[in-house]
Amino acid sequence: MLMIMSSDTGQKPNRLAHEKSPYLLQHAFNPVDWYPWSEEAFKKAKEEDKPVFLSIGYSTCHWCHVMEKESFEDREVAQLLNHTFVCIKVDREERPDLDAAYMKVCQTLTDSGGWPLHIIMTPDKKPFFAATYIPKENRYGRAGIKELTEQIKNLWVSKRNELLDSANKIADLFVQRAREEESILSEKKIGENMLHETYLQLAENYDEDNGGFGYAPKFPSPQNLTFLLRYWKRTGYPKALEMVEKTLKSMRLGGIYDQLGFGFHRYSTDSKWLVPHFEKMLYDQATMLMAYAEAFQATRKEEYRQTAHEITTYVLRAMTDSQGGFYSAEDADSEGEEGKYYLWTEEQIDQLLPEDEAELTKKVFNIEKNGNYEEMTTEEKRLTNILHLEKPLREIAEELKISLPRLQELLEKTRLDLLAARSKRIRPSRDDKILTDWNGLMIAALAESARVFDKPQYAVAAEKAADFVIEHMLDAEGRLYHRYRDGNVAILGFLDDYAFLVWGLIELYGSVFDAKYLKLAIELAEKMLIDFWDEPQGGFYQTANFSEMAIARNKEAHDGAYPSGNSVAALDLIRLARMTGNTRFEEKAAQLIQAFSNDVARLPSAYVQLMIALDFALGPSSEVVIVGNPENEDTTKMLKALESRFVPRKVVLFRQSNKAHDEIVNLAKFTEFLVTIDGGTTAYVCRNNVCGFPTTNVEVMLEQLDK
Numbered sequence: 001m002l003m004i005m006s007s008d009t010g011q012k013p014n015r016l017a018h019e020k021s022p023y024l025l026q027h028a029f030n031p032v033d034w035y036p037w038s039e040e041a042f043k044k045a046k047e048e049d050k051p052v053f054l055s056i057g058y059s060t061c062h063w064c065h066v067m068e069k070e071s072f073e074d075r076e077v078a079q080l081l082n083h084t085f086v087c088i089k090v091d092r093e094e095r096p097d098l099d100a101a102y103m104k105v106c107q108t109l110t111d112s113g114g115w116p117l118h119i120i121m122t123p124d125k126k127p128f129f130a131a132t133y134i135p136k137e138n139r140y141g142r143a144g145i146k147e148l149t150e151q152i153k154n155l156w157v158s159k160r161n162e163l164l165d166s167a168n169k170i171a172d173l174f175v176q177r178a179r180e181e182e183s184i185l186s187e188k189k190i191g192e193n194m195l196h197e198t199y200l201q202l203a204e205n206y207d208e209d210n211g212g213f214g215y216a217p218k219f220p221s222p223q224n225l226t227f228l229l230r231y232w233k234r235t236g237y238p239k240a241l242e243m244v245e246k247t248l249k250s251m252r253l254g255g256i257y258d259q260l261g262f263g264f265h266r267y268s269t270d271s272k273w274l275v276p277h278f279e280k281m282l283y284d285q286a287t288m289l290m291a292y293a294e295a296f297q298a299t300r301k302e303e304y305r306q307t308a309h310e311i312t313t314y315v316l317r318a319m320t321d322s323q324g325g326f327y328s329a330e331d332a333d334s335e336g337e338e339g340k341y342y343l344w345t346e347e348q349i350d351q352l353l354p355e356d357e358a359e360l361t362k363k364v365f366n367i368e369k370n371g372n373y374e375e376m377t378t379e380e381k382r383l384t385n386i387l388h389l390e391k392p393l394r395e396i397a398e399e400l401k402i403s404l405p406r407l408q409e410l411l412e413k414t415r416l417d418l419l420a421a422r423s424k425r426i427r428p429s430r431d432d433k434i435l436t437d438w439n440g441l442m443i444a445a446l447a448e449s450a451r452v453f454d455k456p457q458y459a460v461a462a463e464k465a466a467d468f469v470i471e472h473m474l475d476a477e478g479r480l481y482h483r484y485r486d487g488n489v490a491i492l493g494f495l496d497d498y499a500f501l502v503w504g505l506i507e508l509y510g511s512v513f514d515a516k517y518l519k520l521a522i523e524l525a526e527k528m529l530i531d532f533w534d535e536p537q538g539g540f541y542q543t544a545n546f547s548e549m550a551i552a553r554n555k556e557a558h559d560g561a562y563p564s565g566n567s568v569a570a571l572d573l574i575r576l577a578r579m580t581g582n583t584r585f586e587e588k589a590a591q592l593i594q595a596f597s598n599d600v601a602r603l604p605s606a607y608v609q610l611m612i613a614l615d616f617a618l619g620p621s622s623e624v625v626i627v628g629n630p631e632n633e634d635t636t637k638m639l640k641a642l643e644s645r646f647v648p649r650k651v652v653l654f655r656q657s658n659k660a661h662d663e664i665v666n667l668a669k670f671t672e673f674l675v676t677i678d679g680g681t682t683a684y685v686c687r688n689n690v691c692g693f694p695t696t697n698v699e700v701m702l703e704q705l706d707k
Helices: 022-026 039-048 062-072 075-084 096-110 145-158 160-183 192-205 222-235 238-253 282-299 302-318 346-352 355-364 393-400 404-422 436-452 456-472 495-512 515-532 565-580 583-595 597-602 608-618 633-642 698-706
Strands: 034-036 052-057 086-091 117-121 127-131 481-485 488-492 622-628 650-656 682-687
Touching: 022 086, 034 039, 039 052, 039 086, 052 096, 062 075, 075 145, 096 117, 096 127, 096 160, 127 160, 145 160, 192 222, 192 238, 192 608, 222 238, 222 282, 222 608, 238 282, 238 302, 282 302, 282 436, 302 436, 346 355, 346 404, 355 393, 355 404, 393 404, 436 456, 436 481, 436 495, 456 495, 495 515, 495 565, 515 565, 565 583, 565 608, 565 650, 583 597, 583 608, 622 633, 622 698, 633 650, 633 698, 682 698
Parallel strands: 034 086, 052 086, 622 650
Antiparallel strands: 052 117, 117 127, 481 488, 622 682
């Protein structure tokens, strides 16, 4: 044990001081005798005959912070917990497998879920109690942690058999559910009708006034938008595109978007996108960047390009490690208050800016004397404002009778002044662990954006991140690790790590055409099939076949805050099949989609990313091979033309004509005999299993894609 002392409390560190997770380290000086998830902890529970108190959260979780301050830093509470339980802390972002398993338990036992998540279980890991946030004292009929601990202590002594019986029944229930799910064949037919059903459900849940889906709280759900773009491309339904545009514009104007420093907060607590939950997650930046890039590609509207550029600016400025990997998140809290770093009073604006600039800023960003943050409660906080726009800058410029470029110029100056002033505040903490899966998403987003916006620097950043993951998070046997921080790599990878990184590598290959990235994508897909595939039923488990199992092995495809691993894997396999000619990948993708057909048929809008994979599988889709010298102007022109239109159901390969042997031939044998025509860069386009004549004409190539 490290015998260092906390400079703030004088408290000796607990076992979490040896961990790398920023979330666990936040609790390293709690008087609670925390253990990380380990056999040591469960062995101690057995030896001392105590139940286990499991607490799961993450570093940017506001209510996790509240509970820590209220209870876990309280010596009386800590003494009770230490006397009654063996206490374990888990970072849900490090162990999504444990989080998913015990969240299901919580939802089953309480009909609700969220974080912080608390499970009380036997020393052999069988749960018998679940809750989310627990107040220190009894409140509104909810037992406080002090009373709850006393109750459990008494029950453990006086009614042990009843508790054990309950724990056994709960564990058996989840094991039985898993067996039943594995034994039930998915027999629903999945075809184009399911795409229409998904659209209809999204349309029914669409907020006509504010954009987005559902009401408060409202999450960005960018996979809904990228599906709708594909549905619009497939059907031509204008309403599908209208939903995408309304949502993207409303979010960019709202308080969910950081108007000064850029990037999206996690979700909006209201339906108007005004009041966010202020943490910023890497996965939100990645998936929102994809949505804005594809919206620009579909509409060519400059505002989407600008927002995409701003998201990238934020990520590269604030979320990127010097070695190239991307950090996980920024906290919602500053100085113990959620959102304090981002909020402004009218007085602060008046003091910082010249009068004319202050008046313009207050008008554009809706800064009111009495504040616009209605959910604040104290008199002082009612004066606080969340910067947001009520209408596009174009309309504001018309009202002010100045040109849009002039308004943008004025606002950029005030933005930089306010950003400089804000940077002097105490910044929210940053979770600087590097996760393979979330990095895969960001690599994919940057690589795609590099092509769409012709920004080679985005591809450079994506390549640097990919190389970091390859160097530090991939072992000699080709297996991925999940987490890297401070020189330490740990936790064997989960399905999401493989599926999301393969996605990133496919996109990266499509931007830089370095065959090593496609080769690794193929190898990781093969490893994914070996370690995670459910051979009898199809689909992938979340954990590998050699991993520790919490209650039962989890397999699901519904989307959450980001797309599901199974759904991303389905699209990965389809694209790799088309790129390599390996039909086994396509067969596995078809089995995967069929494996979840019963669930999808019940509520397809919960499986939007899987519907994106289905959209690609159904076609019409295209395989494009460009053969040419990468240094020639006609090659650059042809590759750029491929990204000038929104054609989501395509894969692109590039064969270098100036090489005697291009590595791509080893990965895609069918490219071996494809050559240039008369020395000019040549496109070979196959659409719906039918190949057209090769062409050196860009317009002819685009016509073949549009057929």
